[in-house]
Amino acid sequence: MFSRNKNQHSSVSIDMMEKQTRYEALVKAFHADLFRYAMWLIKDKVIAEDVVQETFLRAWKSLDSLKDEAAAKSWLITILRRENARRFERKQFDLVDIDDVAVADPHIFGDVALEHRELRRIMSNLSEEYREPLMMQILMGFSGDEIAEQLNLNKNTVMTRLFRARNQIKEALLGEHPKGEQVNG
């Protein structure tokens, strides 16, 4: 009886070690992308760190449900977005404010070269519906279809938002006002 227990115990340990290795590989591969994504989504370093921590903790708990390692990035972003949404469930009154909080100081994203500072300011002022698909495309390398699935939108809407996001950035860089017919449609 004791030996059987021992065997079971050691196979559990091996499973645990495999899980641990898999988890560590995930953390190493994606923690930077996830932190950056959270920063652009939340614009607060302390909260962004907390949300990424919660995300990985959830990931650890349900690691068995990740069957295909190639889908890991989308899987983690799905968890992260859900964790971020939970923040608002806990603190509902904040929900109204999030898009109104303009980030005046681009230094919260760290010290950067001058031209990046301007771009960061412009990006953080984009509304979330434009900023998020753009982050998914540029930062995470998601395709239009993947973004559509994450945001639960159809692909055409995603493409329109991506177009508008870049258009707004371009205009902000040029310091111009929207040029009616060129941006519509």
Add this chain to the structure above:
Amino acid sequence: MDELIFRRTIYAEPNTTDPDIIQAAKDDPAKQAFWVEVKAMDAQLAQAMNIPVPENFADKLILRQGMDEFSQKRQKRPWYIALAASIAMVVGISYMTLFAGNNGLANDVYAHANHEYMKKEIAMSGQHVSQYAINQKMATFNGVLSGEIGEVLSANYCYLGTTKSLHMIIKGKTGFVNLFVVEDNNSKELKEDFSTDVLVGTSFLLQSAKIIIVGDDREQVSRLQKVAQSAFRF
């Protein structure tokens, strides 16, 4: 291809592999130039998005999970061990109350200033905690840190028994010094000076909050006390 469709497609997906778009760019140098320009802007955007990641963040994530696992495992112990632990705890607490006097908060403070505990906290926190991060947490106590108190290695909420505190571990000349912020009305019983064989502590009132400083070196504790008196406001 229509200029507008071309531009829209490129703006939505600068790395498109749509053969019609590629052909249109080949046929028209102006379109090709526009595409190059958008790709350059995207490269700039990618660089601008590439913000620095906190130091040791990956290690911290791996460690955090390890601690979660550890506490879950502890919960999975058989019932009789839990029962034995409970009995031991009741005996321990009764002993403390009967023979050690009512020294509640100070004992909790000592527990958090324990070397093993501090090591764990510091490992979790990574390295240096910024003043900004501290002030995010100080907001709970309606306080602000505006001066230098030395290198803060960790700043976390800790419960001293049932009293919520902000526990900071500060690098001292030798070893570490602990600073706790608690609400005054939860800490009235705590004496101004208290000590054990290894630790010395001092507590003082600063406007609406109480600050507790504990360490193994009396001189460092009193130095931090002086600094803290002017560095914090409530």
